[in-house]
Amino acid sequence: MALTGKGQAATSVTMQPSPGRHTYQCESGRTRAVDRAAHCFAALPTRFTFTVDVESHPGGSCAAAPTRRLLDLLDESGSHGTFFVLDDVLRADPVLVREIARRGHEVASHGHAHRHLAAEGPAAFRTGMTAARARLADCLGVAPIGYRAPYFSLTPAAAWAPAILTELGFAYSSSVLPARSLLAGWPGAPARPFRWPDGLVEVPVPLGRIGPLALPFLGGMYLRWLPPWRLRALARDWATTGQDGALWSYCHPYDLDPDARLVHRPDAGWLGSLMLWLNRGSMLPRLEGLLRGRRSVPFVATLDEMAATAQLWQPGGGGTSPQKGR
Numbered sequence: 001m002a003l004t005g006k007g008q009a010a011t012s013v014t015m016q017p018s019p020g021r022h023t024y025q026c027e028s029g030r031t032r033a034v035d036r037a038a039h040c041f042a043a044l045p046t047r048f049t050f051t052v053d054v055e056s057h058p059g060g061s062c063a064a065a066p067t068r069r070l071l072d073l074l075d076e077s078g079s080h081g082t083f084f085v086l087d088d089v090l091r092a093d094p095v096l097v098r099e100i101a102r103r104g105h106e107v108a109s110h111g112h113a114h115r116h117l118a119a120e121g122p123a124a125f126r127t128g129m130t131a132a133r134a135r136l137a138d139c140l141g142v143a144p145i146g147y148r149a150p151y152f153s154l155t156p157a158a159a160w161a162p163a164i165l166t167e168l169g170f171a172y173s174s175s176v177l178p179a180r181s182l183l184a185g186w187p188g189a190p191a192r193p194f195r196w197p198d199g200l201v202e203v204p205v206p207l208g209r210i211g212p213l214a215l216p217f218l219g220g221m222y223l224r225w226l227p228p229w230r231l232r233a234l235a236r237d238w239a240t241t242g243q244d245g246a247l248w249s250y251c252h253p254y255d256l257d258p259d260a261r262l263v264h265r266p267d268a269g270w271l272g273s274l275m276l277w278l279n280r281g282s283m284l285p286r287l288e289g290l291l292r293g294r295r296s297v298p299f300v301a302t303l304d305e306m307a308a309t310a311q312l313w314q315p316g317g318g319g320t321s322p323q324k325g326r
């Protein structure tokens with residue numbers, strides 16, 4: 001394995017060329033970090049879905065190199081994941097997108113623009129997504145059936161989106177954070193896969209709770225920032241109370257990019273921008289620990305299974321809501 005084999009340690013070095021700031025000084029330090037992460041996630045089921053939101057980040061390098069590092073990581077673990085590709089990345093690097101598919105992963109859509117859905121509105125969304133889906137279909141020879149909203153921004157203010165996604169030919173969405181949260185959220189939405197009235201299957205974000213906070217603990221800056229003892233507690237909690245939910249992780253290429261400059265992101269504020277920038281060296285060992293002894297299968301491979309048990313949910317009441325947001 002590239003991450004553990006001495007012969008491929010240089011790969012890690014080329015990915016993390018800034019000594020000291022974000023990197024592990026030696027192989028044994030990195031190995032300990034992977035072991036610690038694997039211990040954190042020991043309570044979780046052995047099957048899950050490893051997802052990636054393939055987008056660039058201001059101040060960072062392009063998405064290609066860290067995306068290929070994630071592809072290598074999945075190869076090493078014999079797993080396949082779902083890659084939600086932003087239209088910008090597809091237009092800049094169609095070769096990368098084809099490589100993701102060629103290496104056995106599902107390619108889905110992360111949208112035509114990285115904006116909150118509510119700020120966009122239904123007309124612009126329909127137009128943009130029609131073009132983005134067609135471009136992915138042209139690139140791959142097959143149209144994507146999965147969609148993830150930027151920022152998990154499928155919220156009550158964007159309740160029009162599922163119907164448009166269905167109309168465009170999508171079969172599932174992975175866009176709802178079923179709680180009130182620091183990110184966009186939909187408090188009261190089911191925590192396990194459900195159906196929107198138009199038939200689209202929704203696969204909500206797995207959440208862990210710390211007091212009043214609901215955190216998508218298996219992804220992004222939460223996965224980078226939470227201390228190991230907290231991750232372990234959240235994993236245990238999910239395993240005991242969330243077994244009927246779909247377990248999935250998420251990350252971005254920039255989560256692995258320690259050389260990015262700190263850039264103010266107006267959508268995240270200064271504190272959010274700082275948190276998105278720091279602690280990137282922790283991500284790869286944690287993802288490797290998550291994959292240890294665990295197999296990732298893409299959403300497309302489990303969609304029939306999820307659809308068979310997904311119950312209709314009517315936002316605003318009237319639907320069967322088997323499990324409210326955790």
Ligand SMILES: [Zn+2]
Pocket residue numbers: 053055110114149150151
């Ligand atoms: Zn995104």
